[in-house]
Amino acid sequence: MAGSDDDVPPPPPPQTQTQQAPHTVSTIKLPLLKKGEYDIWAMKMEHYLAHTDYPIWEVIQKGNGPVSVSTDTHGVIKVLPPKTAEEILARERERKARTTLLMALPEDHLAKFHKMTDAKEMWEAIKSRFGGNDESKKMQKYILKQQFEGFSVSNSEGLHKGYDRFQSLLSQLEIHGAGVTTEDANQKFLRSLPSAWSQVSLIMRTKPGIDTLSFDDLYNNLRVFESDVKGSTTSSSSMQNVAFVSENTSSTNKASTAYGASSSSGHKP
Structure with missing residues (x-):
């Protein structure tokens, strides 16, 4: 019936608190590093991270603690995936801290730092x-x-640890604007290997394309010969021991023969 209460439209539903309150967005922008303004940038980064995500700043300042690693049959160290909730949270904070620092760097310097996986480093x-x-x-x-010129890999260090140490040195040189060419890096690392690698090193140094081969690819090529080099070293040591024993035995036999000859010559019929 016209004019009845049934024709009156119901009032609109009241807005909830979530609908009335707008989403809060931080007005602090990520400070970008500019040439000659490192000190100011570092202070701004501390205030920015302390305001937006303080645990990330703690990761950058104190580190994120050791990660679980394992070694495969080739001696290569691999980082194990996180298992516990604490490990997952720590790994996520490490990743976020690293990403934040990369975003604050000038674009022409990203290539020098993006290989680093540790935010504190x-x-x-x-x-x-x-x-x-x-x-x-x-x-x-x-x-x-100077460290690059005097770099060498010891027998006890091994190929993998030598590779990690040389890779870190190359990264530091690149960061400080003193990067070396791919050819110089490959040639230097091959010359720095222990004497057991001398034959493999000589072959690799004269191999075509060594001047354009990346350092990671060079390391992967060297890993193919690692077991043979270790085997030849053990075989060489065994042969030296055998030669030493044989030489002493031969000397003893000669002495015995000489002694017997002198004794028999002293008794004339």
Whole structure:
């Protein structure tokens, strides 16, 4: 019936608190590192992370603790995936801290830092590259070049640990603007291997394409010969021991023969 209460439209539902309150977005922008402004940038980064996500700042300052690793049959160390809730959270914070630092760097420097997987190490490398005065930077660059020239891999260190140490040195050289060419890096690492690798090193150094082969590919090529080199080293040591024993035995037999000859010559019929 017209004009009845049934024709009156129901009132609109009241808005909930969630609908009335707009989503809060942080007004603090990620500070970008500019040339000659490292000290100011570092202070801004501390305030930014302390305001947005303080646990990330703790990861950058104190590290994220050791990760679980294992070694395969070839001696290669691999990081195990996280299992517990604490390990998963720690790995996520590490990844977020690393991403935040990369986003704050100038684009022309991303290639120098993106290989670093540890946020604390990256923070220290950024400080070493952009902080300090020109004299300290020149001294750091000089020290790194000296380390490159004197680099060598010991027998006890092994191929994998030598590779990790040399890779870290190459990264530091690149960060400080003193990077070396692929050919120089490959040739230097091959010359730095122990004497047991001399034959393999000589073959690889004269191999076509060694000047364009990436350092990671060079390492993978060397791993193919690792078991043979270890076997030849053991075989060489065994042969030296056999030769030593044979030489002593031969000397003893000669002495016995000489003694017998002198004794028999002393008794004339």
